[in-house]
Amino acid sequence: MVTFSLYSLHCNNNWMCHAEFGRQWRFGNKIDSVRKATGMRMNLSKSVAALMRQQKHFQQALVDFVEHGEAARLDPQTIAPVAPVLSEKLGFGSNPGSLRMLTYVPPGLEPGAPLVVVLHGCGQTADDFDRGSGWTKLARQHGFAVLYPEQSHSNNSHGCFNWFRPSAVARDRGEVGSVHQMILTMIDEHDLDAQSVYVMGLSAGGALSAALLAAYPETFRAGAIVGGLPMGAARDAMNAYNVMTNGASKTAEEWANLVQQAAPDSRVWPRISIWHGAQDQVVNVKNADALRMQWLAVHGLTDEDAKPVRIGQTTSQVWHDANGEIKVEFTVLDGLDHGVPIKPGQGKVMPFMLAS
Numbered sequence: 001m002v003t004f005s006l007y008s009l010h011c012n013n014n015w016m017c018h019a020e021f022g023r024q025w026r027f028g029n030k031i032d033s034v035r036k037a038t039g040m041r042m043n044l045s046k047s048v049a050a051l052m053r054q055q056k057h058f059q060q061a062l063v064d065f066v067e068h069g070e071a072a073r074l075d076p077q078t079i080a081p082v083a084p085v086l087s088e089k090l091g092f093g094s095n096p097g098s099l100r101m102l103t104y105v106p107p108g109l110e111p112g113a114p115l116v117v118v119l120h121g122c123g124q125t126a127d128d129f130d131r132g133s134g135w136t137k138l139a140r141q142h143g144f145a146v147l148y149p150e151q152s153h154s155n156n157s158h159g160c161f162n163w164f165r166p167s168a169v170a171r172d173r174g175e176v177g178s179v180h181q182m183i184l185t186m187i188d189e190h191d192l193d194a195q196s197v198y199v200m201g202l203s204a205g206g207a208l209s210a211a212l213l214a215a216y217p218e219t220f221r222a223g224a225i226v227g228g229l230p231m232g233a234a235r236d237a238m239n240a241y242n243v244m245t246n247g248a249s250k251t252a253e254e255w256a257n258l259v260q261q262a263a264p265d266s267r268v269w270p271r272i273s274i275w276h277g278a279q280d281q282v283v284n285v286k287n288a289d290a291l292r293m294q295w296l297a298v299h300g301l302t303d304e305d306a307k308p309v310r311i312g313q314t315t316s317q318v319w320h321d322a323n324g325e326i327k328v329e330f331t332v333l334d335g336l337d338h339g340v341p342i343k344p345g346q347g348k349v350m351p352f353m354l355a356s
Contacts, residue, residue: 085104086102086103086104086126086127086130086136086148087102087103087104088100088101088102088103089101089102089103089182089185092181092182092185093178093181093182093184093185094177094181095178095181096172096173096174096175096177096178097155097168097173097174097175097176097177097178097179098152098154098155098178099149099150099151099152099155099175099178099179099182100126100149100150100151100152101147101148101149101150101178101182101185102126102127102147102148102149102150103145103146103147103148103186104130104135104136104139104140104145104146104148105139105145105146105190106139106140106143106144106145109143109144109145109190110143111191111192112191112192112193113143113144113145113190113192113193113196114144114145114192114193114196114197114198115144115145115146115147115183115186115187115192115193115196115197115198116135116139116144116145116146116147116198116199116200117146117147117148117149117179117182117183117197117198117199117200117209117212118130118133118135118146118147118148118199118200118201118205119148119149119161119179119199119200119201119202119204119205119206119208119209120148120150120151120159120201120202120205121160121201121202121203121204121205121206121227122156122158122159122160122203122204123158123159123160124159125150125159126148126149126150129148129202130146130148132340132342133340133342145186145190145192147182147183147186149175149178149179149182151175155175160203160204161175161201161204161205161207161208162174162175163204163207163208163210163211163229163234163240164207164233164234164235164236164237164239164240164243165235165236166235168211169208169211169214169215169231169262170215170262171215171216171262171263175208176208176211176212176215176216179208179212180212180215180216180219183197183219195221196221197219197220197221198220198221198222198223198224199212199213199220199223199224200223200224200225200226201224201225201226201228202226202227202228202339202340203226203227203228203282203283203338204228205228206225206226206227206228206229207225207228207229207230207231207233209223209224209225209228210223210225210228210229210230210231210291210294211231211262213231213259213269213270213272214231214232214258214259214260214262214263215262215263216263217263217266217268217269217270218263218266218268220270221270221271222270222271222272222273223270223271223272223273224272224273224274224275225272225273225274225275225291226275226276226340227275227276227277227280227282227283227338227339228274228276228283228287228291229243229244229283229287229290229291230248230255230258230287230290230291230294231258231259231262231294232255232258232259232262233248233287233290234248243287244282244283244284244287245284246284246286247284247286247287247289247290248286248287248290250290250293252293252294252296252297253297255290255293255294255297256294256297256298258294259294259295259298260298269295269298269299269327271325271326271327271328271329272291272295272327272328272329273328273329273330273331274288274291274292274295274328274329274330274331275288275331275333275341276288276331276332276333277332277333277335277336277337277338277339277341278332278333278334278335278336279334279335279336279337280336280337280338281337281338282337282338283338285332288330288332292328292330295327295328296319296328299319299321299327299328300321301319301321301327301328305319305320306318306319306330307319307320311331313334314331314332314333314334316329316330316331317329317330317331318330
């Protein structure tokens with residue numbers, strides 16, 4: 001599973017995940033003082049976290065997860081020495097998907113801060129994912145809140161989000177409905193910026209992230225999918241296993257329709273960053289190609305519009321809209337299996353959290 005850089009989104013001319021919480025989310029190498037290049041050796045967790053601290057209306061550029069990037073840091077004395085702990089929130093709504101809501105809000109977080117939603121993979125818990133990726137540490141250092149929806153074993157014996165069940169990914173129903181209720185609760189209770197909500201997920205969490213971006217395009221500024229699958233790729237558990245293993249064959253238009261049908265009234269779609277290991281033995285890399293096709297078509301773009309960007313030893317691709325804004329970012333990491341690539345010294349190496 002991937003460490004997620006809040007969206008290995010690309011900013012300006014480089015591959016990095018940046019979230020400009022004030023007015024725009026960018027993918028690229030630089031965002032003001034922060035550089036993020038999520039590549040083979042990039043800490044996706046930070047890349048994705050490439051959030052910008054908001055001071056009043058804008059969030060300062062967050063972390064550069066690139067191997068040689070430099071991340072803005074706070075004075076060590078301003079950072080509490082005790083590791084942050086996730087807190088469970090009860091009573092956040094009808095909870096149609098029967099999920100747990102775990103959160104982290106840094107002490108003294110200023111009003112109008114961004115929110116990052118992090119979705120774990122199969123066999124993981126929110127605490128597991130956080131220990132490996134370090135999202136709460138980044139939140140404490142850079143000023144944003146973190147929401148960790150967690151699957152229950154009564155829903156799925158393997159602890160996987162049920163991304164393959166139509167009832168779990170339909171707007172205002174199932175698991176996506178629960179996550180949306182959690183987001184609204186976080187925004188209301190902590191005075192967060194409703195225009196600066198980001199989601200990232202690994203594996204099954206990545207697939208549910210794609211479903212959330214499709215079902216609630218107005219809620220998210222951007223999203224990152226690591227080792228995940230396209231929206232609508234499967235409709236039951238048996239089909240899900242086949243798609244994970246072999247991928248699914250559809251035209252770009254067919255893939256796009258699955259997204260657009262989830263929110264038929266939407267005319268604006270979130271930016272998306274797609275990350276996958278070239279040697280992924282759990283989710284076939286063909287699913288990354290399908291995700292690229294799906295979201296390019298949603299944004300009215302084609303493969304021919306791609307611009308290559310070199311990050312370390314990896315070449316990524318980025319697509320801009322007519323206004324020059326990056327809408328889709330695509331990176332396949334050579335030598336990486338199924339998991340979140342973590343820069344040595346960042347996060348914690350554990351199953352599906354891979355040193356790179």
